[in-house]
Amino acid sequence: MPEGEDYVYDEESGDWMPASELAARRKAAGEVIVRDAVGNVLADGDQVTLIKDLEVKGAGQILKQGTLIRSIRLTGDAQEIDCKYPGIKGLVLRAEFVKKR
Template identity: 45%
Template sequence: MSIEKELENRSGGVCELCGSSDGLSVLEVAPSDGSAQQSIYVCTTCKEQIQNPQKMDETHFNCLNDSMWSEVPAVAVMSYRLLKALGREDLVDMMYMEDDVKSWAEAGLSSASENVVVRDSNGVVLNAGDSVVIIKDLDVKGAGFTAKRGTTVRNITIPQDVADHIEGRVNGTKIYLKTEFLKKA
């Protein structure tokens, strides 16, 4: 029996993460030996977001509340990694995995942790070049002005060292802004 057929039978013909039945395919959970036990059956949406973490949509992955409890180790490992990437430590802390499964899940996090995901006050992912709107008057220390609520900051940059800040120009001055005071424009 082919791996895809085996995964289709195991999943009941739906995505093992979100339950969708659209565009299903096999995704190996690295490091993998290519077997069905180390692969999952996922929809196109889940696969695209797993392969491109900067496009990850947290609302789509609300389904992880269910899939994190899967008895299939590969599904639990992928749920663990996605919850970590989304910063959902509250759900990660609730998960129980055998030691070997947890070490497998941790083994795939080293490269994923390098991609810092920056979110605005509403949880929307921010990328370099985006525009944001300030949602609260902010005193800018050392510059002698207040960044007013409603000001649009265009063409932001994402600093590599800080996960909850962006860099942009307000009143011609380049400043760091905390993401909790911003929303994507």
């Protein structure tokens, strides 16, 4: 194992590989990789928690740190995820403010 290289688990192949190799494979396939605040790869249907209080523009609400968001959807943008939350329609969160659960 080369020193300083991070290895990640590729769910498609079932193998551990260097993070740079996996990123290159996904980029070649045209797949957008969405990572949370701590670097975990997010996928459709994942559950996430907020890492800080967020004011929801247009809804007049504040989502508190630790709030659980269920069943996210990826938007095709590497920094945005589409979410459902009771009382808020069309909620889009930045991936940098969530952590995979």
